[in-house]
Amino acid sequence: MADERRPEDFQADDWSVIVSRIQANDASAMEDLYGIFARGIRYFILRNLGPDELDDRVHDCFILVTQAIQNGELRDPARLMGYVRTVVKRYIANTIESTVQLRRAHVDYEDNLFCLSDWKEDPERAVMTRQRAEIARKVMEGISTRDREILRRFYVEEQAPEQICGEMGLSFNQFRLLKSRAKKRFGTLGQRVAKGLGRKI
Amino acid sequence: MTSHPSDDHLELYTLRRLSRPENEALEDHLLVCDPCRTRSVEAADFATAMRDALKTEPAQMESRWFGWLRINFALAAAFAGLVLAITLYWTTGNTRLAPVATLQLTAMRGSDVATAAPAGELDITLTDAGDASKAEIVGSGGTAVWSGVRTSPIVVRKPLRPGDYLLRAYLPSGQLLHEYAFRIKK
Numbered sequence: 440m441a442d443e444r445r446p447e448d449f450q451a452d453d454w455s456v457i458v459s460r461i462q463a464n465d466a467s468a469m470e471d472l473y474g475i476f477a478r479g480i481r482y483f484i485l486r487n488l489g490p491d492e493l494d495d496r497v498h499d500c501f502i503l504v505t506q507a508i509q510n511g512e513l514r515d516p517a518r519l520m521g522y523v524r525t526v527v528k529r530y531i532a533n534t535i536e537s538t539v540q541l542r543r544a545h546v547d548y549e550d551n552l553f554c555l556s557d558w559k560e561d562p563e564r565a566v567m568t569r570q571r572a573e574i575a576r577k578v579m580e581g582i583s584t585r586d587r588e589i590l591r592r593f594y595v596e597e598q599a600p601e602q603i604c605g606e607m608g609l610s611f612n613q614f615r616l617l618k619s620r621a622k623k624r625f626g627t628l629g630q631r632v633a634k635g636l637g638r639k640i
Numbered sequence: 641m642t643s644h645p646s647d648d649h650l651e652l653y654t655l656r657r658l659s660r661p662e663n664e665a666l667e668d669h670l671l672v673c674d675p676c677r678t679r680s681v682e683a684a685d686f687a688t689a690m691r692d693a694l695k696t697e698p699a700q701m702e703s704r705w706f707g708w709l710r711i712n713f714a715l716a717a718a719f720a721g722l723v724l725a726i727t728l729y730w731t732t733g734n735t736r737l738a739p740v741a742t743l744q745l746t747a748m749r750g751s752d753v754a755t756a757a758p759a760g761e762l763d764i765t766l767t768d769a770g771d772a773s774k775a776e777i778v779g780s781g782g783t784a785v786w787s788g789v790r791t792s793p794i795v796v797r798k799p800l801r802p803g804d805y806l807l808r809a810y811l812p813s814g815q816l817l818h819e820y821a822f823r824i825k826k
Contacts, residue, residue: 479671575693
């Protein structure tokens, strides 16, 4: 029977049990493992490699993990989460490297295949990214120059909150409140835009 | 139960500003926690949108104290810059090349391509290169035009011709971490 606990509630012993069951070729254990990690693996692959071939890539990672477990490569079953994360990261890095090599081969062969559009997302996603930036600009129209400077230091110059608070003369709570209000306004405007467009941003 | 990260922590993660151990711990959690993944997507949407929008805003010189002093320093710095520019103009004899251009690159899919004017030196800041230790720039023909240690910013002390380029950032292991596209304007 499938384990119905939330994955984030699993403890170290739970991982050991799942690993043992997979090593014993228990098919339901494979299902449990997939149920626990598939969405997380999907999230990281989507974030790093985009939507192309997503299901196949999630499946590839899952196979790598289960094969490694069955081959005894996982030394400490309690560290299953970290192992899965490592497998996914290596898979992402290898995929990027393969793509770069492929591009390099094309570029060396024909100069006119070099195209910046290779690095852009699909058009709908690009539109949504631009819409979000426009919403952010609208958020800032309602913010004072000083508060915009505080946000610019954090989001663009990547200054630490402590530095910003020290130099701009505000408390950490004031800083957090400023960001929180901007984020709330962003969400409100985003929902209005989505409602108008009939979709979720 | 693994503790859920705060909104601030998630935001720093989406901006790639956590340390490696913090990153790994958070990613272990995100692997298995649906609600936190949803929160991280919301955090990323907001943080990257704000960053994009704020990039187009000029920096403001803000201070609660001695604002007049800052203005005087600003004027003095502007004058010094003008003198330097004139000196460079006469010494280099190149009326079309600025001394320094700057770029800020982010490996974010869907971003507009960053552009810079031709200059004698190009300073490139990578906003999300994390642990990258080496960088390489290749031109549109695939030929490497520059390589070196990844500093912050990366300083390319040679003019790049107008055209499209790729900057590749590598980890100490030699693995490619990110690629960034940019353009030198005509």
